[in-house]
Amino acid sequence: WNFLDSSEAIRKQEYSDTLPRASVQDLGVLLMGAGFEIFLKGPSLYAFKGLAGRFAPIGVHLAMLLIMAGGTLSAAGSFRGSVTVPQGLNFVVGDVLGPTGFLSTPTDAFNTEVHINRYYMDYHHS
Numbered sequence: 376w377n378f379l380d381s382s383e384a385i386r387k388q389e390y391s392d393t394l395p396r397a398s399v400q401d402l403g404v405l406l407m408g409a410g411f412e413i414f415l416k417g418p419s420l421y422a423f424k425g426l427a428g429r430f431a432p433i434g435v436h437l438a439m440l441l442i443m444a445g446g447t448l449s450a451a452g453s454f455r456g457s458v459t460v461p462q463g464l465n466f467v468v469g470d471v472l473g474p475t476g477f478l479s480t481p482t483d484a485f486n487t488e489v490h491i492n493r494y495y496m497d498y499h500h501s
Contacts, residue, residue, distance in 0.1 A: 448478070453479060
């Protein structure tokens with residue numbers, strides 16, 4: 376745990392108070408009685424309450440691992456390509472897409488032939 380050491384850093388917190396005659400141990404006993412989880416480190420005390428404080432760091436780390444795994448999979452197993460096709464002509468998907476990573480393996484969808492009947496653009500001015 377990273378404990379705040381300086382008085383200035385503690386006073387900058389959203390909620391702070393000064394208890395001149397209280398001991399850290401007594402405060403810990405009172406907070407434990409109120410349902411807080413307590414960590415003592417020398418003259419410093421850290422307390423939190425509720426399940427969010429216990430499991431939020433685990434959820435954050437799992438989310439980061441999922442993001443990294445998704446980015447790696449996307450980089451190693453995707454395809455990229457572009458094609459210019461006039462109206463009335465066909466193209467095969469597999470002919471215009473190329474692999475971008477070593478895990479890129481084409482599927483049956485790559486044999487799909489696409490026919491362009493008509494191409495148009497609508498512009499809406501506001």
